[in-house]
Amino acid sequence: MKKHELPKLPYPYNALEPFIDTKTMEIHHTKHHQTYVDKLNLALEKHPELFDKDLKELIRNINSVPEDIKTAVKNHGGGHLNHSLYWQIMTPNKSEREFKGKITEKIIKTFGTFEEFKKKLTEAALGLFGSGWAWLVLNNNNLEIITTPNQDSPLMQNKTPILGIDVWEHAYYILRQNRRNEYIEAFFNIINWKKINELFEEN
Ligand code: MN
Numbered sequence: 001m002k003k004h005e006l007p008k009l010p011y012p013y014n015a016l017e018p019f020i021d022t023k024t025m026e027i028h029h030t031k032h033h034q035t036y037v038d039k040l041n042l043a044l045e046k047h048p049e050l051f052d053k054d055l056k057e058l059i060r061n062i063n064s065v066p067e068d069i070k071t072a073v074k075n076h077g078g079g080h081l082n083h084s085l086y087w088q089i090m091t092p093n094k095s096e097r098e099f100k101g102k103i104t105e106k107i108i109k110t111f112g113t114f115e116e117f118k119k120k121l122t123e124a125a126l127g128l129f130g131s132g133w134a135w136l137v138l139n140n141n142n143l144e145i146i147t148t149p150n151q152d153s154p155l156m157q158n159k160t161p162i163l164g165i166d167v168w169e170h171a172y173y174i175l176r177q178n179r180r181n182e183y184i185e186a187f188f189n190i191i192n193w194k195k196i197n198e199l200f201e202e203n
Pocket residue numbers: 028032083166168170171
């Protein structure tokens with residue numbers, strides 16, 4: 001039996017300044033993400049055999065999860081997966097921020113231009129009411145922009161997330177208060193296109 005653990009942040013808490021501030025990163029990782037991990041483990045203790053299952057598979061087949069822990073696994077397991085991806089698709093490294101690789105051709109082919117892609121993803125993130133995520137996902141071999149409420153994962157719709165913007169207020173409130181638009185604009189400066197290209201190519 002192996003409990004789920006908080007993954008180490010791949011860079012220091014201050015690495016994404018000035019786009020995302022140190023305090024936000026620290027609280028987001030050590031408090032919010034940690035809580036999803038803890039509550040996921042707590043739920044799975046009621047059905048310990050599920051510790052041995054791949055979390056992505058559990059989420060993808062959420063309707064097969066026992067009824068008494070289904071909501072907890074959806075929320076906290078989803079939260080754990082979503083945040084684990086979120087940390088990886090941002091980077092302080094300038095060379096990783098370059099928009100290049102096979103994913104660029106696919107984005108241009110799908111959306112026409114990078115600007116049009118950015119506009120669509122921004123509109124989705126801004127238009128989401130309440131807490132949730134805006135995503136770039138693979139649906140079979142097609143790119144789509146979708147949103148999910150709360151911590152729902154695109155895997156629950158059989159779609160593979162390759163880029164996710166956390167639009168819960170906890171992701172931006174300290175630095176930007178209610179200005180979600182500023183956070184989204186800032187987010188576009190720190191996207192790890194190298195990682196997203198890898199995720200695209202392996203699917
Ligand atoms: Mn979050």
